[in-house]
Amino acid sequence: MLRGDTIGLRARHEEDIPILLAELYDDVVNSARAEGRPWRPITPGSNDPRLVVDDTNQVNVPFSVVELEGGALVGAATLWGIDTHNRTAHIGLGLLPSTRGKGYGTDVVAALCHYGFVVRGLQRLQIETLADNTAMLRAAERNGFVREGVLRSSAWVLGEFLDQVLLGLLAEEWKAERKA
Secondary structure, three states: OEEOOOEEEEOOOOOHHHHHHHHHHOOHHHHHHHHOOOOOOOOOOOOOOOOOOOOOOOOOEEEEEEEOOOOOEEEEEEEEEEEOOOOEEEEEEEEOHHHOOOOHHHHHHHHHHHHHHHHOOOOEEEEEEEOOOHHHHHHHHHOOOEEEEEEEEEEEEOOEEEEEEEEEEEHHHHHHHHHO
16 A cells, blocks of 8 residues: 555555445536546446456556545545656546545645656656646645646536646656655
8 A cells, every 4th residue: 555644545445336436426527527528327336447447457557545544435546647658647536525625635646646756667747637626736736746737628527618727747856845
């Protein structure tokens, strides 16, 4: 398990699936804002990749996020779009509604940075998030991510086009911040 200050990133367990399904993926608004594609229901027992992990997939590494104190499931996180040639990847996360606003997002981003830069040896991590997702923007910036641009009207979400913010962090920036 990767450990942050308050959370851990661990492998997906079978008992995580019904909770993630009910609290993250069955929520039409949350799912539509997070997925980048239209919401659709997930059939119970399906092998949908948002829930069931394919251990042979080397491009996406999904984690379940748990509280270190007590081990309760608080969400899901992913290092996705891993490009081993260019040594880049993207970060994504979703927290259960009852666990939001407790600083877990910042800790999850930090743990994913450690995984990407130290464990995987990547050069760059990137986050794309909706411009009104202040929690993700704050978590990214607290971890040293820099706003690199705005993708205007690039996300179709529940009947309207929304802007996305592109943030990036380089390995040397992350390492320099750790030494300071």
